[in-house]
Amino acid sequence: MVGEGSDADARVALTAFREEFYRCLQARSDAVFELADALLCAGGAVRSLVELSLTPEHRRGHGALYDAINCGRMDIARLRRSLADLTVPRDRDGAIVLAVDVSPWLRPDARTSAHRAFCHVYGRGKNAAQLIPGWPYSFVAALEPGRTSPAAVLDARRLHPDDDDTTVTAAQVREVVVRLREAGQHRDGDPDILLIFDAGYELARLAFVLTDLPVLVLGRMRSDRVLCFPAPPPGRTGRPPRHGREFRFADPATWPQPASTTGTVTDRYDTATASVWNRLHPKITHRGVWADHPGPPPIVAGTVLRLEVEHLPGNRHPDPVWLWCSDPDVVLAEDVDRLWQMFLRRFDLEHTFRLFKQTLGWTSPKIRSPEAADRWTWLVLVAHTQLRLARPLAEDLRRPWEKPAPPHRLSPARVRRGFPRIHRARGSPVGAPKPSRPGPGRPPGSKNTRPAPLTTWANATELTPRNWSVSRRQGRVAPGNLTPGLPQHRA
Template structure:
């Protein structure tokens, strides 16, 4: 091993040790038990299926009773944890900007009748129009994206949506707090490119851009193909009477005769999608509806942006490709901007790999946790586990199975890095103290019934998103959406 390579490994190891020490400082009650629980998730040989099985991992030196007590009675300083996640090295796009993806994923708890604050969560069925609502805890998660094809992201924040929350307002506040933390941590400085926030069609992109207009943030989101936007108002004629118009002609996504000549047109040859055609139209805005902008005083604002239509030649699955409509909060887009934006939007789907790893490998939704506070605590532990995997990525070796193909060090997946973390852990800092000998409590005397049954809680309706509620059946004659009231 060369001296330069050895110094690089020591630097990566020091960064990992620094985060582990800060993570332990974020645990304010039962810190050692919670820290070793995170190490058990990191060093397990198999996907996590239950909390009790984690107590059998060698790195966890405490019993299963202390493990459950740590999850139910421990404490995590969430604000300090968020700042620690924002202070570690973050991935950036090719041009050096931070790219954030925001999405909602659900921890489904259909049979947890004693769990409070459950909400009917939208789930996707296997057949057409088979979407059903299932009770659970929805979480709004923000991740920083990498530029190339990768299953890695950098989770930065998570907020559980409580019953009655306005998802658009909660997401805007979440992004605002995150951008301010990134500025405080030195991740963004004056003169840097604006942070790009990418969202799917479930978000009201113009409203999100309006709420974040005073921050160095640009919003890029997909829009449904039945939307209708408006052009800028035409110049007022001399000596014209009456109130001047606020909106110009309609731009109907489903009617090509209303599009006109695009402002830019870029053609790109891709390996997966064949020829990709990106056309953009500048300065288009939705006609807003008062019900979605109840807090707006006076006249509703005009939120202009750029609409990009992406047409591709083929899909990897062989299905017939459909056009993708994107709305960008910036104006005056060039051909290079259009090409960069649609490729950046495709990276949004990397967050789905993170959700899958959280649920299927790290066991985020496996524990039968009763209270939502314990669910938040366990969520922060999973965030700390994933961040340690990301920091240990340059240190990990490829410990592949005999039937797996070799992978270069720069292409290791999070699951493969987890296989080698048990060998990396002894070289990093471990601030958790050894457990003290103790005995279990007496518990309830035998034969005595429980006189204090756990209360039951009702399931709440879905959160308000400023968008249309999910329907099991689509209308046979859908009409174009001409207002900003329903924007999903």
């Protein structure tokens, strides 16, 4: 009876979300909605955009498909609210866990595409990372415990070349948390929402800006960071000190006795040891995101966790992981284990990016305008949400070499294999296409009188490529020296 009830709830939730998504479409509604269905019901991985017009679910021609991408309109604000109204996964303690990360849509050869930025891409070898122009997108997703757990993506936003990563991320996270509270997903008295970030974010700035929200910031720090303990009592003369003794991650001689140490036996890493030091803060100066801060820089204290495991899969050398939490008084062993275990769950978002790119074909289309790229990104996000809602309804159509999955724990790729049957049972609010004839097109022998203009990296003609430097993460452009080896584009 429990399974039947959950299946009925899943049918209602999936149908309601599909109808709400159709109401969010403002122009080319039928073509955009059928394009999303074609993306869900395609037999294999999406390699090109035009091949989706050959699926039975897409009843219009390939011209309508491109028209939907280039000229369609959707109410993104309403679509974001509809995602917040859905059931949000929680951890074992009933808390909402949100992971934030950036994934790039690489467009190195799109010389006529605007608003491209330098995207940091990791290579397989040592020191093989490089910077490639493209469109970086910031995603916010809710995590759930357990393996093969698809992340519930709640928001996506394209970063502009001149955006500050920390400022944009803080505004994006604030909007997501406010929408969750307005939808009743989080109320006063509930556990704080845990925000998980990877290295590269200014964690102290995020914790300071979001201090008025019921959130807890957790993120990874580089192994060469230097933090400070609280300042000692002021002396009789001189100015009172602002910082105490230094805590260098790379120098064990500066580590005092940990406030607590926990050891947990896992089936993947053997024994995981976590050491905790409380009330550590970074030295903040009036630079970068703190340049416009009025008055003296604040003291943002937190807890440092050092996680070390015996071995990693593949017999790789296990380097310790340094984490920083905005709660300065984490001591209990269950709280420490929950923090580092939920941080490891952040990698579910990486698997979601892999599904977006390799299966749903997020970065496969050669789209020119960034506005069309935003529409296609939200179509992929809507398709992934429908796969998550249809998970209790899908059959396990596994390959002979794949292992059986527990009930209602199928991966999104397996759910997609059986989605055509679910689609036929759910129906579609789209009307039947009207018969028409194709237009005459461009007359033979005529030339294109409106060629697309070439664009610079940041659409700023006052900057020259020699005077640009690129930040390590999402590609924010600033004056400095250009990293050698990058391709140069004409203005």
